[in-house]
Amino acid sequence: MRGSRTAVRRHRRAGLLASFVPAVLLVVVLTGCAPGAATSTAPSPSGSTATPSSPAAPAPTGSAPSAPSLHPDGSAKDNLPYFTAIVAKVWASGERASNRAYIDAMAAAGFARADMQMTADTTTVDNPAESFQFSVRWGSTECLVGQVGPSTGDPVTAVLPQLAGGRCLIGSTPPVGG
Structure with missing residues (x-):
């Protein structure tokens, strides 16, 4: 008993x-994602430690802000705007419900497939998932993580600490492949 x-x-x-x-x-x-959230310096994929830069001077009136771009030697925080822009572009497309579309778009934008993970975009009975996640491991301590789906509303992106073994996502994740 x-x-x-x-x-x-x-x-x-x-x-x-x-x-x-x-x-x-x-x-x-x-x-x-909260304004003013604490951040720390983190190693870049090359292993060097990024240092916070001073705030940029305001853009002159009438000029458009530059589009975000990949900063291979920067921190995960430096690359979050670029990651977010890629997620927003896929979210606005007809492929918004496909985890593969996010992975392919990130790979095309310069992120390494070997550093990516994703969760399933369908349930065990083959229905569309209410939400799914995808990530890019950055350096040895951080991850760029995105979450999308009907239950999420607008896409959510964040820099989060890596999990044990260099993983970014919890649970079983399908292979990203090449």
Whole structure:
């Protein structure tokens, strides 16, 4: 009898953990997107540590801001605007519900496929997922992470710390491939 009580307790704890992890991830993603969120310097993919730069001087009146671009030697924070622009472009297209479209667009924009992960864009019964995530590992400590889907509303992008083993996403992730 004692063994079955222990099994029930483990099952309950596993259920609580399964419902707790997505809530924590949502808080982390939203906190990372908050204005004035704390940032730190991080190694770039080349292994050097980026240092915060001083704020740029305001653009002269009448000139358009430059489009974001990839900064291979920059930090994940430096590359977040570029990552966000790519996500927004795919989100605005007819391919918005395809995780592969985000991966392909990031690869075409210069991010390394070997550093990418994605979650499934369909459920186990082949229905469209309510949301899915994709990521690019940056350096040895950070990830650029995006989340899209009907339950997300507008796309969400953030810089988050890497998980154990250099992973960016929790759970089973389909192969990104080449």
